[in-house]
Structure formats: C-alpha cells, structure tokens
Amino acid sequence: MTNTTLTIPAKNGGSFDAYVAMPEGVSPDNPAPCVIVIQEIFGVNNGLRGKCNWLASQGFIAIAPDLFWRVEPKIELSDQIPEQLQRAFDLFGQFDIDKGIEDLKQTLHTIKGHANSNGNVGCLGYCLGGKLAYLLACHSDVKASIGYYGVGIENLLADAKSIKGKLMLHIAEKDGFVPPEAQTQIRQTLGGRDNIVLHSYPDMDHAFTREGGDNYDAGNAEIADSHSILFLKENLS
Amino acid sequence: MCSADPKELAKKSLMIMRELCDGNGATADSVQIKEARGEVLDMQGITHIELTHITEQERKVGKHIQGALLPNAQMLGAEIAQTIAKMGKNDESRKVITGKLLNRTDKGFSSHGEEINLPEFGIEYTTHEPCGSCQGQGGATCKRCNGRCQETCTQCHAKTMIPCRKCSGNGFTMGQDNKQQKCNFCFGHRQVACPLCQKRGTIKCRICNGAGKTKCDPCKGSGAFSVFTKLKIAIKTLFEMDRTSVPAPVVYAIENSGDKLVAQKHIDLISAESVRREDGGMAIHYKARFPYGDLVFSVNGKPITAHLFGNRGKMLKLKPFLEDMIEPGLEHLGRAAQGDGRVANLIKKASQYKLIASALLFVSSMPKKKAFMALKRKYPMGISNDAVMQIIKQSDQALGNVTRKPRYMGLGAGLIVTVLLIGGLLLTKTYAAIIVKMPHLIFEIILSTGLVALCGYLTTIIIKKFADKARSQAIGHLMAANTKMVAPAKTRTSGLYAYIGAAIILLIISEITRHVGLATPAWYPIK
Numbered sequence: 031m032t033n034t035t036l037t038i039p040a041k042n043g044g045s046f047d048a049y050v051a052m053p054e055g056v057s058p059d060n061p062a063p064c065v066i067v068i069q070e071i072f073g074v075n076n077g078l079r080g081k082c083n084w085l086a087s088q089g090f091i092a093i094a095p096d097l098f099w100r101v102e103p104k105i106e107l108s109d110q111i112p113e114q115l116q117r118a119f120d121l122f123g124q125f126d127i128d129k130g131i132e133d134l135k136q137t138l139h140t141i142k143g144h145a146n147s148n149g150n151v152g153c154l155g156y157c158l159g160g161k162l163a164y165l166l167a168c169h170s171d172v173k174a175s176i177g178y179y180g181v182g183i184e185n186l187l188a189d190a191k192s193i194k195g196k197l198m199l200h201i202a203e204k205d206g207f208v209p210p211e212a213q214t215q216i217r218q219t220l221g222g223r224d225n226i227v228l229h230s231y232p233d234m235d236h237a238f239t240r241e242g243g244d245n246y247d248a249g250n251a252e253i254a255d256s257h258s259i260l261f262l263k264e265n266l267s
Numbered sequence: 268m269c270s271a272d273p274k275e276l277a278k279k280s281l282m283i284m285r286e287l288c289d290g291n292g293a294t295a296d297s298v299q300i301k302e303a304r305g306e307v308l309d310m311q312g313i314t315h316i317e318l319t320h321i322t323e324q325e326r327k328v329g330k331h332i333q334g335a336l337l338p339n340a341q342m343l344g345a346e347i348a349q350t351i352a353k354m355g356k357n358d359e360s361r362k363v364i365t366g367k368l369l370n371r372t373d374k375g376f377s378s379h380g381e382e383i384n385l386p387e388f389g390i391e392y393t394t395h396e397p398c399g400s401c402q403g404q405g406g407a408t409c410k411r412c413n414g415r416c417q418e419t420c421t422q423c424h425a426k427t428m429i430p431c432r433k434c435s436g437n438g439f440t441m442g443q444d445n446k447q448q449k450c451n452f453c454f455g456h457r458q459v460a461c462p463l464c465q466k467r468g469t470i471k472c473r474i475c476n477g478a479g480k481t482k483c484d485p486c487k488g489s490g491a492f493s494v495f496t497k498l499k500i501a502i503k504t505l506f507e508m509d510r511t512s513v514p515a516p517v518v519y520a521i522e523n524s525g526d527k528l529v530a531q532k533h534i535d536l537i538s539a540e541s542v543r544r545e546d547g548g549m550a551i552h553y554k555a556r557f558p559y560g561d562l563v564f565s566v567n568g569k570p571i572t573a574h575l576f577g578n579r580g581k582m583l584k585l586k587p588f589l590e591d592m593i594e595p596g597l598e599h600l601g602r603a604a605q606g607d608g609r610v611a612n613l614i615k616k617a618s619q620y621k622l623i624a625s626a627l628l629f630v631s632s633m634p635k636k637k638a639f640m641a642l643k644r645k646y647p648m649g650i651s652n653d654a655v656m657q658i659i660k661q662s663d664q665a666l667g668n669v670t671r672k673p674r675y676m677g678l679g680a681g682l683i684v685t686v687l688l689i690g691g692l693l694l695t696k697t698y699a700a701i702i703v704k705m706p707h708l709i710f711e712i713i714l715s716t717g718l719v720a721l722c723g724y725l726t727t728i729i730i731k732k733f734a735d736k737a738r739s740q741a742i743g744h745l746m747a748a749n750t751k752m753v754a755p756a757k758t759r760t761s762g763l764y765a766y767i768g769a770a771i772i773l774l775i776i777s778e779i780t781r782h783v784g785l786a787t788p789a790w791y792p793i794k
Contacts, residue, residue: 034462035432036422050462058465140421142473145465149476 031086033079038095038140041132046099048137049074051086052146061148063266064141066134066172067094068155068162070240071122072114073105077240078156085154088259090266091147095137097130097162109243122158127165134166150266152195154258157181157207157237160199165189167197174198174265176258179205179236184212187219190226198227198261200254202234202245229257273305273558279580280573284564287649290621292592293567301570305560308517309537312508314375316364316549318351319382323497329489334391340494343394347498350390354500361549363387364502365541368551374539376553377525379506388500393493398486405490407483409475416479420470422463431459514559516574516583533557533577566592582648589622589650596620600658603665610669611741617665622646623658624745630662631742638662669741670734674761677733678768681726685769686776688722693776699786711789719773723766730761 032052039045056062067082069075074094082092098105101124107114138151152174155163160180167175168189174196177183183199199220201213213230220226231250237243239251277300285295337343354360367383368375397403408414419425430436431453438457442448449455460466471477482488506525510518521528528534537554544550560575566588573585590597596617603613618624625645629638639659646655692698705711739746777791 036463039421058467139473140463142476143418143421143470144463145467145470147471149471149473 031083033083033086036093036140038133038136041136044100046096046133047104048093048095048140049079049082050141051079051082051092053086053089053091056091056146058145061146062089062091063150063152063262064091064093064144064147065262065266066137066141066151066153066166067092068134068153068159068166069094069097070157070159070237071118071125072107072109073098073118073121075106075108077242080241081154081156084255085262088262090152090262091141091144093137093141095133097133098125099133100129101125109237109240125158127162130162131165131169134162135170138166138170138172148266152176152262152266154178154262155180156240161186164197164199167193167195171195174262176200176261178239178254179208181207181236184208184215187215190220193225196225196227196261196265198229198258200239200257201228201230202236202238203230203232204234205236207236227257227261229254273307273560273575274303276558276575276578276580277303277305277560277562280562280575280582281564283580283582284566284571284649287589287646288566288592291589292595292620297567299565300562301565302563303560303575305558305575308513308557308559310508310513310517310555310557312376312506312521312553312555313542314368314378314551314553315505315507315544316368316551317503317505318355318364318549319501319503320347320351321499321501322347323499325495325497327493327495328485328487329493330395330491331493331495332393333493333495334393336393336395338394340394340396343392343496346392347496350498351500354388355547355549360388361541361543365549365551367502368504369539369541372530373526374529374536374553375504375551376529376534376536376539376555377506377508377521378504379522381504383502383504385500385502390498392496392498394496396492396494398483398490398492400485401483401490403490405483405486405488406480409472409479409481411474412472412479414479416472416475416477417469418472420461420464420468423461423468425468427461427464427466427468428458429461431457514574517557517559517576520576520581520583528577529555531579533579533581535578585648587649587651587654589646590654593620593622596623597658597661600661600665603668604661605664606668606671610665611737614665614669614741615744618742618745622650623662624742626655626658626662627666627742628745630659630666631738631746635659635663666738666741670737670758673733673737674730674758677730678726678761678764680733681722681729681765682768682772684725684729685722685765685772688725689718689769689773689776692718693773693780693788694783694785696785698780698788702786702789708789715773715788715790719766719769722769722772723762726765726769727758727762730765731758734758734761 031054034050036048036050037045038048053062065085067078067085069078074096078094082094085092096103098121101121105121107118109115141147142149142151150173153163153166153172154176156178160177161182163175163177164180164183165186166172172195176198178200179202180199217228221228231238234247234250235245238245238247239254240246281300285298288298289295337346364385368378401407412418423429431450433452434440434450436457438450438453438455439447440450453459464470475481486492508521529536534555534557537556539551539553542550542552557577562573562575564571571588574583576583596619599613599617600623602608603610603617618627626642629641633641639656642655642659702711777788780787
C-alpha cells in the first residue's frame, strides 16, 4: 500500500488536500474502485487515515478530503483530549454542510479520473461523515454510500427520493446523538427500499467503530466493517 | 305480424282529441270524426354498416413488445388495412358486428350516423424505431472529451510532474543538525511524478469514464423506441329508405325518431336480416309495417286535420288549435299577470278553462320548469311549446300579483312582532340580566344573531300565511283537499326583507338603549 496527497480544486476557487491510500498492485492496466472516506468532526487525523489504509488493504483506492479547510486547513484532532474535543465541536459549528457536499462532489470528480481508478466511486463516512455520505447519495451519482452512525439524517429524509445509487446505514441503537424516535423515523422512511440497506446494532452507542474511542466495540465494529466491504465490492467492482 | 286496425286507431284518436278539448272551450260531445281514411302500409329500409377504426399510439424508450411485433410503420399501415378487410369478409366477424344492431330493441332501424365501438376486435401492435438522435447506436460522443477518452490532468495540468510537497520544490530540507540535506522524497529533483495521472499528463475522462461515449439521452442508451399502436374498431351506420313509398309525415317521423318508433312498437318490423351488399359490405335489410290514415275532426263545428300513424294512434301534423279555443281565458290570465283589475276575479275566470286551471295548479305546487313539463305531459299535442311556456309564466305572475298586498300586510305584521320581541328584550332589564351571565362577547353576538334569525323566520311565516290565504281565495276551488303547495310566488323575496327589517330594528333599539340608560349590546359601537 502506498499513500500520497492530492490537491483538489474547489468549485469556486481555492483548493484542498486529500489523503490518498493506494492498494498494492494497482495500475492503469489494473485499475481499482475508489472510496471517498468522509471525516468525523476531528478532521483527517490518524484514525481516519487508518480507515483509508484499511480500505486500501481491501483493494480500494481510498481518498479522505480535508473538509474543514475553509475554516482551518489540515486540522487533526483527538477525541481523547478535552480541549481538542471542544475545538472539534467549534469547527463543526462553523462547518457549512452545503459547501462540504460541494467539496465532496469535487473529490468524487477528481478521483474518478485517477489513472488507477476503474471509474466506480463510492463513499463511506463516520458521524458527521455519515450524514454527508447520506447527502452525497442523495445529490450526486456516487454508486454506493455507507454512513456509520450519521447524525441528523432524520431531518433530511425528504431528500431520499433522489437517491440513485445504493445506500447502507449503520445505526447504533443506543446512539446518544440519534434518539430512538429519530431511528424509527429513518427506518420507516428508508426501510424496505431496494437500494437501501439498514443495519442496526443493539446496545451500541455513537462511534462504536472508532478505535481508541470510549464507545469502541471491536466485535460490532468488525461486523459493520465486513458488511461495508461486501457492499462496496458488490457495487463498485 | 299484424298492425293495429286503422278504424280502431281512429276511435282511439277521437278519445284523445276529446280529452284535449273537453273543458277548453268545447265539450267532449262536440268533438267528432268528420272524415277518416286508413290503411296498413309496408315499407323497406336498409341500414348500411361501415367499418371504421382509430389508432392510439404510445412511445416508450427501449425495445418492448405488446401484441404483434411488426417490422416498421409501413407494415403497420398495411397490417391494419388487411385486418379491417379480413374482418369485413369473415362470416364470424360479420355475425358479431350485425348482432350489435340486431340484438337491440330497435334492431338498428333508422340508425344513421351512429358510431358503435367494438372493443372485442381491439388489436395491439408494436413497432420498433431507431433513435433519431444517436441513429440507433444508443450512445453519443462524449461532449467533454470529444471521444478522446482522456482529459488534461487536473493535478499537474499535463506537466506530468508536480512540485515536491515535502521540500516545497526546494530539493532540500533542514536536517536535525540545522543543516540542509537532500530531500528524501524527491531526492533533490524538486519534483515528483503527478500522483493523479501517474506521469501521463492526462486522466480518464470523468464524464464517459474513459469510454469516449455517453448514453444517448432521448433513448436512454437503448438506441430504440417502442411504438405501441392500439387499433380500435368501430362501426358507423347509414340508413336509407325509399322515401317515395311512404307519406312525407312518416318519412320525417322515421328519420327523426325511427329507433323509438320500433322500440315503442309504433311500427312493426316484419323482418330484419343481415345481408351482404354487392360491394361486399355489411347491411341490415328491414321490412316494416304500420297503420296510416288521414283524419278530419270536427270541434265545435270547425274542421281540424291530422294524420294517423302507427300502432298506438300517434297523430302527426296536428296543428295547434287549443290556443284559439281558450283565447278568452288567456285574455283574463294576461290581465291578471299585468295586475289589470281585480286579479283574484280574473284568475277565477281564466281558470274556467281546464288547461289554464292545470297551469295555475302546477305553478302553485312546483317550480316553473317542472310545471312546464307537467303541463306538456298533460297536453302533448294541440298546443305549441311557446304557448305552454307563456301560460306558465303568466300563471306565475298572476299568482304573484294576487298575493302582493297580503305579503306587504304580512311583512308589516311580522315587523310589529319583531319590534315587540326585540324591544321587550332590550328595553327592559331582561337583557342586562342575561348578558351578565355571558363570559364572552361572542355569546352576545350569537344571541343577537339568533334573535334576528328568529324574528325574520316568524315574519316569513306570517307573510306566507297571508299570501296562502289570498292564493286560496283565487284558486282554492281548483285544489284538492290534500294538495301540497310550494311557497306562494315572491314570498321568498318578502322573507328576505323580513330578515333585513329585523336586523334594522335591532340596531335602532340598540341605539335607543344608549340614550335611555339601559344595557346596550356589547358589540354595538358606542363611539
């Protein structure tokens, strides 16, 4: 696996960096599918780069754009340091969701043309990224989207009618940021659709797949990740 | 099959004429048959059946099949023409088609210009058309890369190399001993291979994903459209008869309502047979029989002519004669409608004629349109529609006039009752005692509105009573004891005045309460 950084031009001027993890053996003659890894509120930090590397090890070109670049570029925070946690919430407060979606569309456009890409692009996001993955599914031609414990999706369910690709949502049933009523709303609206898969994890709290986090649960994280890999392989290969 | 005896029918016609004339300026005995000539006539007719069709088309993207698949639109036209031609020749189809008419009560006799759908013969066809936009290819050259499959790399802009990120393009970095050292990422070359295009300078076109073509939009990449054609078959009828073999009034009657004449058995159909025309077309041939004759009635010595037609003694060409016979009554009714003289007396005189009496009764017991229809049913011949309408109108006006004064009197009496009721409530301490228990202004408004409605309603009842009495004086002699009457003419208008009057009285009394120091309704503007 190799990694590099791409500079992606933003739609209305400026540019932002994106971390790219490239699987072994890919080349223009042996292209691979791409996955946009969408950050939590902690920026493109070690944890997120680790997720990119994990996807690369599974044969996907993984790219994680720095979505907080308009507020503060190249920010990397940890949930384990209280000041940084506070800073993360501050940045989240200043983050413009619409601009974020615009940047993700630019990322999608760029990585699609990568010399080693097979042209099939999916996305996968955690927390804030989970919501953005849902919105990217609603408002772009991304082929497959995966949202891990996305926050605030219940308020955006009307957008779901425009989902063209496939969507998978991992829902933590004890998520402190997604109350049971919101989860019910999501299930009632999105459940039963052919192109949407919902996975629920009883007794799991928010960020149960974040290694080193307070709510990390290795067993459920492995189940969720294996669902995701299978889903991405089915839809992007 | 035998048609009715013309002599018997003439007698029946006499009964009808006596019914029309009796009490309308003549007695039953004064109506006699002066001359009667009758015979049974036979006639022949033919209803031609032409096959017609309509096609409905629907286009759908892609290649689909519904019904028979045909290679192209030309073949479709030929197939439709062939299908219709076959249908006309096929005995089974002809039986079904002619059966559509023969199974009806009129057997299609005199059906002319009628269109009958034959849903059982509906056929669906499909043709496939190549997409005009992509000439059936399903794809179009990608507009972004013009079919080159590649576009300029957005990272290096075709330079294939980008400045090294680690040394920012300097070729060296600062070591731990604060000395410059060769960059270990670009090895001092200052540049590294573009990570996006891998030194190619171009990347795969992101619109067509390197294919050089995109899906054609109109056909969604299928290259074709399916055209579904629904062929709907119908028949159109055309009736022909030998107009010279039957009297002119009968020709007119058959051409205008021949279907009803057969269905209601005025005419007997001796035979109705499906035939093949010389040109191969379909038709139904009829032989019909009916009694016909000329009649001359004598009514009060005056001759009235009519043609007798059909098994039920229908009289054709009977000119309106009743208007002349009831002329004196019409004159009285006209004067009553204009209010010229003592209206009640004029109505009584006019109602000596049965026809006018019926009109007055109908107008009293039903709306004008229904009254017209009822009078027309009672006098279906011998009087024109215009005359019937005029009699109905004048009857309504006359009854309105006879109730005018009583309506005003009723309105006056009702308004006095209103003053007593509202005054009794507001000009005493009763009102103050009531409103003190009301928690909100809205209840006081409801109370006042209810009071106005009650007074208006009472006044309307009083008006109706007065008007009813006057109407009974004028036409009571015509009414049976249990005749159900509608409200006398114009009592609804007077009723409206009753409600307006009640509202005005409430306002006036409210104003009075202000000046005499009694409780004024809270809704009443004091300033």
